[in-house]
Amino acid sequence: MNCHICATCGTQYAPSEAPPASCPICEDERQYVGSDGQRWTTHAELAAHHVLRIEEDAGLVGIGIAPDFAIPQRALLLPTDAGNILWECVSLVTDAALEVLRAQGGVDRIVISHPHFYASMVEWSDALGGVPILLHEADKAWVQRSSPRVGWWSGDELALSDDVTLVRCGGHFPGSTALHWKRGPRGAGALFPGDALQVVLDRRHVAFMYSYPNHVPMRTSDVAAMRARLAGYAFDDVYGYTWGRNILGGARAAVDVSFERHLRAVAA
Numbered sequence: 001m002n003c004h005i006c007a008t009c010g011t012q013y014a015p016s017e018a019p020p021a022s023c024p025i026c027e028d029e030r031q032y033v034g035s036d037g038q039r040w041t042t043h044a045e046l047a048a049h050h051v052l053r054i055e056e057d058a059g060l061v062g063i064g065i066a067p068d069f070a071i072p073q074r075a076l077l078l079p080t081d082a083g084n085i086l087w088e089c090v091s092l093v094t095d096a097a098l099e100v101l102r103a104q105g106g107v108d109r110i111v112i113s114h115p116h117f118y119a120s121m122v123e124w125s126d127a128l129g130g131v132p133i134l135l136h137e138a139d140k141a142w143v144q145r146s147s148p149r150v151g152w153w154s155g156d157e158l159a160l161s162d163d164v165t166l167v168r169c170g171g172h173f174p175g176s177t178a179l180h181w182k183r184g185p186r187g188a189g190a191l192f193p194g195d196a197l198q199v200v201l202d203r204r205h206v207a208f209m210y211s212y213p214n215h216v217p218m219r220t221s222d223v224a225a226m227r228a229r230l231a232g233y234a235f236d237d238v239y240g241y242t243w244g245r246n247i248l249g250g251a252r253a254a255v256d257v258s259f260e261r262h263l264r265a266v267a268a
Helices: 043-049 095-103 122-128 135-143 220-229 249-266
Strands: 051-058 060-066 075-080 081-086 110-112 131-134 150-153 158-159 163-167 177-181 191-193 208-211 235-238 244-246
Touching: 051 095, 060 095, 075 249, 095 177, 110 122, 110 191, 122 131, 131 135, 163 220, 191 249, 220 249, 235 249, 244 249
Parallel strands: 081 110, 110 131, 131 150, 191 235
Antiparallel strands: 051 060, 060 075, 075 081, 158 163, 163 177, 177 191, 235 244
8 A cells, every 4th residue: 555645735645545535635725736636646656756855955954855846845954952853844755865864863853833744754754763743733633644653732832942942823724833943053043934924035024824825814813923922032043944945134023024014914
């Protein structure tokens, strides 16, 4: 049996003889089913046509799929005082990527911001020797391949160490999580928000969307709640969801301006 992978969102499903009838993640209005209908692949098929792009992104080891596949997120290896954290996940696992990660001291846990980036998280955990996966329990229903290595956290904050805290931002998904690293890779604090807030193309602002592909803005109440939850965190950098989509320097001010811009625009 194969663990089929949705070709639109990149989520890997539990083993089955035939592909699932549908992808609930893509049928949800925060994602989409393409005009050509639901399409599936497998890990072996993906590996036959794609490789992993492994390179530095603003001082961190990044891992993404090339050419682009599904949602083109990249994972990052965060060498923190809470251990080596693989932040986010992708759909393909390769020996080359595993060798790079082992050379960096390995991975102690996988932490993922929200269901669109769950990807092949169990495949990655298995390949890394069964490392734990940490997700917010508010998004438990979206896991499509279960594993005893998947663990859950709850509430609005979870300190993993003196330097690393998970913050439930909500908005995009109820459990949408940002990781705050007090020291950060560049020494001045960094926020890793997934899609809870997304670094936009000018690299000077962030956006708040309920559905990015369908251009549905986040509710005002959710944006205001996110602003309150992040208010006490200092950071100079924001690392976005994909290659180079980062705000390096002045990120706290950029996020604050973006909160004001969004709330002003939706109130007009």
